[in-house]
Amino acid sequence: MAAIETGKLVKRFGKFTAVDNLDLTIEDGETYGLLGPNGSGKTTAIKMICGLLQPTSGSVKVLGRAMPSRAVLSSIGYMPQDVAIYVDNTVHENLQLFASLYGMSAGRFREREHEMLDFVDLSSWKDALASTLSGGMRHRLSLACALLHEPKLLILDEPTVGVDPELRASFWEYFEKLGKKGITVVITTHYMDEAGHCQKVGLLRQGRLIAEGNPEALMKEHAKKSLEDVFLAIARRDAK
């Protein structure tokens, strides 16, 4: 079964078409990178997949159910592009809110909180107000909030923006680890070079999927050394 399946997904804002006939199939357990420059429709597509935005036409199925479906929401971990945390609460209180939303027991929350804070390197900041954290730290807290309840499907909208290179590397390491556990990870990014970590990438340009496949295979097919070059080559061909 596919974790995410969209069929002829279209989203128009007035005359502007943000997402254009997107047919996306993301298999269960896959680490999928949705790549494209700013404004290519990544976030709009993600929002429709999460059920936050009503598609103009087309269909979205997540974990076998047509969206929006309340039943699948507890299996999704979603990290929006903006640093979506409560800055006037402490790190612990932020995590506590999400634990209560996903019905976690007190014991399991303690365990997971420890694990997550350790992973995002915020253990010593547990009782600090989020407003006192640096931008990168807030980003890490936001990620921890999405991962806390061990979702089957993780949707991360630009998780590596503003994260320093060292931590970015450890993020990717962790995403790969999640992938090995059988968790489906969908990541959008405009840093194309880091998408090499994904098993499969989809290149989005002006709301359309212009190429899809394994990063290595794509580079080989187009005889390029980087995904960015692949993207540029296809974009130029498209423009003609």
Place this chain on the structure above:
Amino acid sequence: MNARRMLGFTRRMLLQFRHDRRTLGFVIGMPLLMMLAFGYTFGGEVSHVKVDIVNQDAGIDPGGPLIPQGLDVGARVVGKLDSETLEMTISGDWQASKAKVDRNEAWAAIRFPENFSANFMLSLGAFPNASQARIEVYLDGSSPTMASAIIRELNSAMISVMDSIGSEFNQSTRKIPINATISYAYGGGDTKFIDYFAPAIMSMAIMMVTTMLTIILFVYERRSGTLQRLLVSPATAAEIVFGYALAFAALGVLQSIVILFAAMLIFNVTVVGSVGVALLVILLLAFVHQGLGILLSASAKNELQAIQFIPLVLFPSILLAGMFWPVESIPQFLQPVSYCVPLRYGIDAMRSIMLRGWGLERIWPQVLALVLMACITLGGAIFQLRRRKG
């Protein structure tokens, strides 16, 4: 509705206030400040109104045939004027006193003419053709409050002088044929302005704080992306709204307790009715305005726009809810509008509870109105959150 998720929202918000001492201070301090400000400045009565008195009354010399002991009516009236209300300057020059009024150095100049006592006695006696005793008043009419305070004071001094002279001279002619006997249904006659105002301040504080904070908190939720995150979680819109509502209800109760204590300890306000019913009204007011705040926050793109809604809600509420003057006395065409102002029912109900001691059996229409309004605004808020964009 899952209680745990709902309470999760409540807890988060209350914890936020615990960290943010200044906002918490505002929540509690603002109504206290209003209470003190209104309690002391709006004492109810005007006082220390500057007036110039020109008493030219020659009086009636003693030793005359009619009044051997002599009489000076002008001086007696002046003696009866309350020196707390009027700050009197005795002057001898009528033109100079009038000029002072023109220069706004006094609110009124009051003149007792030379023949004042004589005319007074003549008209009191059986001289139908005698000219009336006249007091001349030159008034600055630009402040109706001041002008009416002066006239009221002068009238009551004249009546009291007439009373005493009438009894001194055994004159039955002076008897006023009407006498009102006043008895009080509520308040016992010693209700001060602050008694009448305290229930309104409580209601208004709840309205202001709840509306303001909800708008701002929800603009943050929408702008920061946390709301999107909540909507992708298993939490329902109703859980979000009621989770917040509970937190605001708790804040409202805290505020009301502070205001009540301040009112009772500082201004000796007495609460006749049940505190429980008062709290119910307060909760309902908080619910109505929280729903309203969420709805308004949806049409604000940022914090700056959000703040613009605050006076929009505040002014009609304060002016149309009968806070300072009764709803009956606002212009006819605005009366229907006042029915749409939730604060009106809140103030009405709170006054009835605190001043008249009425219970639910008497104030149920107001409570019902608030319940209906809460259903509309909270229902609207839930619908609004649930609706996906375009």
